[in-house]
Amino acid sequence: MWERLYKAWRDRGVEFVGIGLQSSREKSRDFVDRHKLTFPTGLDATGTIARAYGFRYQPYWAVITKDGQLLQSGFAPRGDEAFVQTLRALTR
Numbered sequence: 290m291w292e293r294l295y296k297a298w299r300d301r302g303v304e305f306v307g308i309g310l311q312s313s314r315e316k317s318r319d320f321v322d323r324h325k326l327t328f329p330t331g332l333d334a335t336g337t338i339a340r341a342y343g344f345r346y347q348p349y350w351a352v353i354t355k356d357g358q359l360l361q362s363g364f365a366p367r368g369d370e371a372f373v374q375t376l377r378a379l380t381r
Contacts (some may be wrong), residue, residue: 290365291348294373295328301380308333310347352376 295305307330309317317332333339342351342359351362352375361375 292324292326292328295326298376298380299328301376303376303380304328306330308338308344310336310339310344352379 291305291307299305305328307321307326307328309320309330309332312334314332314334317330320326321330333344338344342353343362344351346364348365349362350365350369350372352360352372354360360379361371363369363371365372
């Protein structure tokens with residue numbers, strides 16, 4: 290789902306960054322490889338980013354401005370229309 294959304298929105302100026310909360314780089318990389326994700330991803334091994342933006346579980350999405358302001362977020366096990374609606378509003 291995230292890869293499909295990334296491909297649909299990347300040419301509209303929306304950037305995706307995946308943040309893994311796995312226990313190791315290897316597990317995070319395995320997830321990226323298994324789901325064939327092509328957008329930038331990283332590991333938040335210490336939970337610093339998760340705490341800063343209130344991530345408590347995955348899959349969690351957040352729309353964050355370039356200056357770090359959290360605009361909208363939510364839990365999305367199968368996708369979330371609120372995520373797409375937020376992107377639509379920002380790219381009009």
